[in-house]
Amino acid sequence: MLLQLEETDSTNNYLKQLLSKQEIEECSVVIAEKQTSGRGQRGNSWESEPGKNLTFSIVLYPHHIPASRQFALSQIISLGIIDILQKFGPGFSIKWPNDIYWNEKKLVGILIENELTGHTFNTAIVGIGINVNQELFLSTAPNPISLKQITGKDIDRYTLLSDILNAIMKRYYHYEENNDKTLNDSYMKFLFRNNGTYFFKTENELFKASIKGIENDGHLILETENGEERKYAFKEVSYVL
Numbered sequence: 001m002l003l004q005l006e007e008t009d010s011t012n013n014y015l016k017q018l019l020s021k022q023e024i025e026e027c028s029v030v031i032a033e034k035q036t037s038g039r040g041q042r043g044n045s046w047e048s049e050p051g052k053n054l055t056f057s058i059v060l061y062p063h064h065i066p067a068s069r070q071f072a073l074s075q076i077i078s079l080g081i082i083d084i085l086q087k088f089g090p091g092f093s094i095k096w097p098n099d100i101y102w103n104e105k106k107l108v109g110i111l112i113e114n115e116l117t118g119h120t121f122n123t124a125i126v127g128i129g130i131n132v133n134q135e136l137f138l139s140t141a142p143n144p145i146s147l148k149q150i151t152g153k154d155i156d157r158y159t160l161l162s163d164i165l166n167a168i169m170k171r172y173y174h175y176e177e178n179n180d181k182t183l184n185d186s187y188m189k190f191l192f193r194n195n196g197t198y199f200f201k202t203e204n205e206l207f208k209a210s211i212k213g214i215e216n217d218g219h220l221i222l223e224t225e226n227g228e229e230r231k232y233a234f235k236e237v238s239y240v241l
Contacts, residue, residue: 001028010036011057031056054130071218080168089098095192105145200239
C-alpha cells in the first residue's frame with residue numbers, strides 16, 4: 001500500500017494511528033508532501049520544503065530479527081539507502097547511528113520507532129526524510145544539503161522513492177542472524193569518520209577519539225588519544241561537526 005497525503009503532522013504518527021485502528025500490510029508506505037511536525041533523532045525537527053523532498057514512513061513486522069538485534073534494522077535501512085545514493089557519485093556515508101551524510105553535510109534523517117514484546121520484535125515504523133530538490137534551507141540546522149545541490153540536477157522523487165524502497169526490502173528480506181558480521185562490515189565501510197581522530201562530546205566532556213567498532217546492540221566503541229577504550233549508547237555521545 002502506498003498512501004499519499006498532502007499534509008500531516010508526521011508520517012510516523014499517521015502510521016501509528018492507522019495501526020491502532022486496522023491491520024496494515026507489511027512494507028506499506030505513507031508519504032506526505034508536507035509535514036507540520038516532522039521529527040528527527042534527539043527530538044529535533046526536520047525541515048522540508050513541500051513538494052521538493054521525500055518524507056515518508058514504512059511499517060515493518062521484523063519477526064525474523066531478534067529483539068536483541070534492533071540495531072540490525074537500523075543498519076539495513078541506512079545501507080539500503082546508501083545502495084541507491086552511491087549511484088549519484090562518491091562521498092556518501094552513515095553517521096552513527098543512521099543519518100546519511102554527503103561529505104560533512106546531512107542529506108537523510110531516519111527515525112525508527114520499535115515495538116517489542118519480550119524477545120519478539122513486533123513492529124517497526126521507519127520514518128525517512130530525504131532532501132531531494134530543495135535549494136534553500138531556512139532552519140537553524142547547521143549542515144543540510146540536497147541531492148540537487150550535490151548533482152546540479154532535478155531528481156525524480158518517485159523514481160528515487162521506488163529505488164530506495166526496493167533496496168531496503170532486498171536487504172531486509174535477506175537478513176539472517178548468522179550473517180551479522182557481513183552486515184556489520186558493510187556498515188563500518190560506510191561509517192562517517194571511520195578513519196582518523198576527531199572530536200566527540202558527552203554531556204560534560206569534549207575529547208578526541210577514533211572509532212574502533214560498533215557492537216551488535218549498536219554501542220559505539222571509541223578509542224581516545226591516550227589509548228582508553230570507551231563504549232557509548234546512542235544519545236550518550238555525539239560527533240562535533
